[in-house]
Amino acid sequence: MRAVRLVEIGKPLQEAEICVPEIGDDDVLVRVKAAGICHSDVHYWEGISPVGALPLTLGHEIAGVVEQVGSDVTSHAAGQRVCLHYLVTCGRCAYCRSSSEQFCEEGLMLGKDVDGGYAEYVAVPARNAVPMHEDVPFEHGAVMMCSSATVFHALRKARLRVAETVAVFGVGGLGMSAVQLARVFGAVDVYAVDVADERLAVAEAHGAIPVDASAGDPVRELRGRTSKRGVDVALALVGLTAPMRQAIQSLAPYGRAVIVGLTDRPLCIDTYREVLGKEAEIIGCSDHLLEELPLIVDLARQGRLDLSRVVTETIPLEADAVNEAIQRLYRFGVGIRTVIVP
Numbered sequence: 001m002r003a004v005r006l007v008e009i010g011k012p013l014q015e016a017e018i019c020v021p022e023i024g025d026d027d028v029l030v031r032v033k034a035a036g037i038c039h040s041d042v043h044y045w046e047g048i049s050p051v052g053a054l055p056l057t058l059g060h061e062i063a064g065v066v067e068q069v070g071s072d073v074t075s076h077a078a079g080q081r082v083c084l085h086y087l088v089t090c091g092r093c094a095y096c097r098s099s100s101e102q103f104c105e106e107g108l109m110l111g112k113d114v115d116g117g118y119a120e121y122v123a124v125p126a127r128n129a130v131p132m133h134e135d136v137p138f139e140h141g142a143v144m145m146c147s148s149a150t151v152f153h154a155l156r157k158a159r160l161r162v163a164e165t166v167a168v169f170g171v172g173g174l175g176m177s178a179v180q181l182a183r184v185f186g187a188v189d190v191y192a193v194d195v196a197d198e199r200l201a202v203a204e205a206h207g208a209i210p211v212d213a214s215a216g217d218p219v220r221e222l223r224g225r226t227s228k229r230g231v232d233v234a235l236a237l238v239g240l241t242a243p244m245r246q247a248i249q250s251l252a253p254y255g256r257a258v259i260v261g262l263t264d265r266p267l268c269i270d271t272y273r274e275v276l277g278k279e280a281e282i283i284g285c286s287d288h289l290l291e292e293l294p295l296i297v298d299l300a301r302q303g304r305l306d307l308s309r310v311v312t313e314t315i316p317l318e319a320d321a322v323n324e325a326i327q328r329l330y331r332f333g334v335g336i337r338t339v340i341v342p
Helices: 039-046 138-157 173-185 197-205 218-225 241-249 271-278 290-302 319-330
Strands: 002-006 014-017 027-037 061-069 081-084 121-125 129-131 165-169 189-194 209-212 231-236 251-259 281-284 311-315 337-340
Touching (some): 027 081, 081 138, 129 290, 138 231, 138 251, 138 290, 138 311, 165 173, 165 241, 173 197, 241 271, 251 271, 311 319, 319 337
Parallel strands (some): 189 209, 231 251, 311 337
Antiparallel strands (some): 027 061, 081 129
């Protein structure tokens, strides 16, 4: 089968012909119909976040059709439309049994630790294949498996309550889902903070209040819009320390800032003024849970999560096209999500 693979950190990805993966008794083989290019893939390419043995097929946002099932699989059948949970875990340890499988000591991530979706086929345990309604496009199903799922988990971690206010720092692939899901959770006002006019316009079309961070201090703007109080929940989705700190500074008393973006730079805070004095919380968010994915897929089926404006480009499974998309993300291009369609 064809695949586009990371062969050397910081070097262009390369096309390769590799074997179709074999499946075990409890696995399914999925023909990839869509694979999203996530900003995390850029971090893997850069070497900011370590990956498994090279060469490696990137891609953890995956949707497709079941091609083959293992001998013990009764939950799935060939031809079924699915999207894939990217954490392959043991299912037996204390973390897995307590719905905290992101901490499974044997856990491996598709497209990071083992081969992922920049290919024609991928093999996963059957439990990782989440059924997807025919009304949900494959491109949307792929993007939901990371960007939508991660911010859904972040909003749960934030304990967002009805009638609270939310600020979303960075309205790219994750942020556009966050704007919509915050409404699903019951937020009364959702502020979208970004520097790109295109992204702010899309967020506003989804009901967010745009805050242009390039036009001035977004913290001052948010406080002005909330009668100096600040917001109840702030999501820091950009892998830069400046918006992370702004998310913390924008909090109201008892506010919760959830840090999602990846960076290798330390984050400095004013401990008293920004945290202790407001009894604010800084919460880390890593990945998401398998149990959350059917809920997100159903929200998309209902039209309450609309990713039609999030997927801004589809490209073929070719190294030149994939490398160009990764370079655009690396340079903070204004596109929201590029999806590979093999």
